[in-house]
Amino acid sequence: MKHITFYLDFVSPYAWLAYERLPDALEGLSYSVSYKPVLLGALLQQHANPGPAGIAPKRDWTYRHVTWLGHAQGTPLQMPARHPFNPLPLLRQALACSDDGCINRFVAGALLRHVWQGGHDALDAERLRVLAEQLSEQVRPGQDMHSDGPKALLRANTEAAQAAGVFGVPAFEVDGKLFWGLDGLPMLRAYLAGDAWFDGPQWDAVAQVPSGLAPATKG
Incomplete structure (x- = not known):
């Protein structure tokens, strides 16, 4: 069984679409998933x-596209009243439900x-109160979105993601390989299913392609 680390930030509409799409995209395969909240802005x-x-422009x-994608894949998606917004309260609320920086699918789904x-x-005070109440049975003793624990977990998650080469969300890590975006799910499925393409040189060869752009100069 392969293990997937799903990096997400609740401010990302593509993270919501990928969260909903993942079970169908990987149907029939043996895998487990850890949902790891990170701060997209830092990435x-x-x-x-x-x-x-x-x-x-x-x-x-982007807003037009994700609204259409939600319609096309049958995922309810309405743009929040304000976007983008500061996702820190939501990320910390999620990580108040964690001991190790990962959250379960119930918590991820509730936030999304x-x-x-x-x-x-998304940041309406009354709605945040209701959300906290909804997640109350998941919250670790003595923790809430204002506690030091969730803040430290978020910092550690984001730094680990940066070190792993994560540059955006949603991102999926398996065996040290990163798959990015909603449209990366078919490629992720192919890898989990044992597609022989991944045994060839193509994965690593792209990093050796020289850039045709001159380095930026200071002046």
């Missing part, structure tokens, strides 16, 4: 990537539905 900042929301396209169903404000 983007590491590579000076503004993210789709930082480029106005791309922001419009909180953001991506209904078109509400």
